[in-house]
Amino acid sequence: MSRLLELQRRIAAMSLGRLEPEALAGEVRDDRAIPAAQRLMIYRNNTLLGLVDPLAATFPVVAQLVGEDFFRQMAGDFVRAHPPRRAELLAYGQEFPGFVADYPAASSVPYLSDMARLELAWTFAYNAPDRDPLPPQALARFAADQLERLRLTPHPSLRFVASNWPVMAIWQAHQMEGGPDGAIDLDAGGDMLLVYRPRQDTLIRKVSPGAFAYVMALAARQSLAAAVTSALAVDPDFNVTGELSALFAADLFAEAISS
Amino acid sequence: MNTGIGLKAQHMAEILETRPALGFLEIHAENYMGDGGAPHRWLSAIAEHYPLSVHGVGLSLGGAQPLDLDHLEKLASLVEQYEPRLVSEHLAWSVMGGHYLNDLLPIPYDEESLALVAAHVEQVQDRLGRQILIENPAVYVAFDGTLAEPQFLAELARRTGCGLLLDVNNIYVSHHNVGLEIEPYLDTLPRQAVGEIHLAGHHVRRIGDAEIRIDDHGSAVCTEVWDLYRQAVARFGAVPALIERDSDIPALSVLLEEVETADRIRREEGARHVSAA
Secondary structure (H helix, E strand, O other), X not given: XXXXXXXXXXXXXXXXXXXXXXXXXXXXXXXXXXXHHHHHHHHHHHHHHHHHHHHHHHOHHHHHHXXXXXXXXXXXXXXXXXXXXXXXXXXXXXXXXXXXXXXXXXXXXXXXXXXXXXXXXXXXXXXXXXXXXXXXXXXXXXXXXXXXXXEEEEOOOOEEEEEOOOHHHHHHHOOOOOOOOOOOOOOOOOEEEEEEOOOOOOEEEEOOHHXXXXXXXXXXOOOHHHHHHHHHHHOOOXXXXXXXXXXXXXXXXXXXXXX | OOOEEEOOHHHHHHHHHHOOOOOOEEEEHHHHOOOOOHHHHHHHHHHOOOOEEEEOOOOOOOOOOOOOHHHHHHHHHHHHHHOOOXXXXXXXXXXXXXXXXXXXXXXXXXXXXXXXXXXXXXXXHHHHOOOOEEEOOOOOOOOOOOOOHHHHHHHHHHHHOOEEEEEHHHHHHHHHHHOOOOOOHHHHOOOOOEEEEEEEOOEEEEEOOEEEEEOOOOOOOOHHHHHHHHHHHXXXXXXXXXXXXXXXXXXXXXXXXXXHHHHHHHHHHHHHHHHHO
16 A cells, blocks of 8 residues: 555544544644644645534434534544545435434434435425426326326425424424524424425425325326325325326426326 | 635525625535425525535545545536536545545655545546636544645645635644645645635644644634634635535624634735735
């Protein structure tokens, strides 16, 4: 192994808190005024700051829910356990919801992990490729016998978030300057959410369990007929005509292919 | 090109509305590596009115391991899409064992490092099909090396044909932190190699009785750094300069005042050149 590679391995380990800076003191030029270990700690701090800040940008509601100090501690622990795999940090934190779910000190906020998933979905949609949605009249060009076998592709920015908690109401309440202005009923029931960005704005749309299953089936490239079956399995009263036109009106679809 | 500033989300609408007299706007490449959405919408609007500079922070050119080719491809797409006037990266490393540290870590200045960085710079220039500028780092530690930093940069430029992005604040910070010598620094760099100058602020942290200067781009450019800028303009001429602010970002008007100061220094030094000729 080259000398440089070995040196960088050791500095990286130090920056990620896996090696004490004192172990590297002999590698850097000596300076009596400031000990080498303290100089090296600046790099460790910079790395922590440089990786916690992007997480704070992606998970602002999680941070509000637990407070800035707690969030930075938890995010720092996450950074050391899951350093990013790439230099483009827009998608950093894929494992953060799971990490939060297993973070003992956060267990008093049972919806924290679901909120992290919602914020991750929001960031994904925010940075997703631009794609014009299909207009509501797009289905009109298909004959009735074609419709059954039609494959309707949801917008590529779409992410699904299901939670046993009212995470959409909690998320909305924390978009206001200064935080929520009223109490949120945590017993209000769960949310089935579609998070996507058909045009400029990123949308969070609450849907019925049937519609959620329906869109999931379409995203898995099932035909319209098969998707209805999936929806009826979770919701016997699923009204395909009404739900489909509502989803079209909400700009959810990107492509319709007759197969 | 007149002096530019780093493009920040909170200034975009005002820049598009008021169109201040900026020479260019510089972006961090990694912030625009998403596929679509608002960042690209804003940047495209800005690009209609101003030249761009793409400043990468994540290539890890000084890393002992091979470059991340996916990252290089993303940089190449960004450069193809926006056709920036300038493309730059750092004399530093930030990737090890497949992990990205989001920090600009220093390298020893010796032949091993030089060969490695030169190979990486050539790889990037080959892929982009253009020259890139390499920025001198701000450091908190120094290694025993056989070359001084400006010699290293001069030789890198000679071997690869890369240009240099001279960060005068980084010279000043490294001078205080590890005794980097300021005096022969500018004269050691080849006159034609410097293609951009960065100006930024730093803060002073006390450790015991000693001081260390942290390059956080979070405050105004200090007097000593303006003096260094004047010397740099005298030696390298009117190359594009950038006011760089990445934390505690002030109102646009505050940055525009610093832009005006940089432009004034350039005019004064330019006039001196003419009268001396």
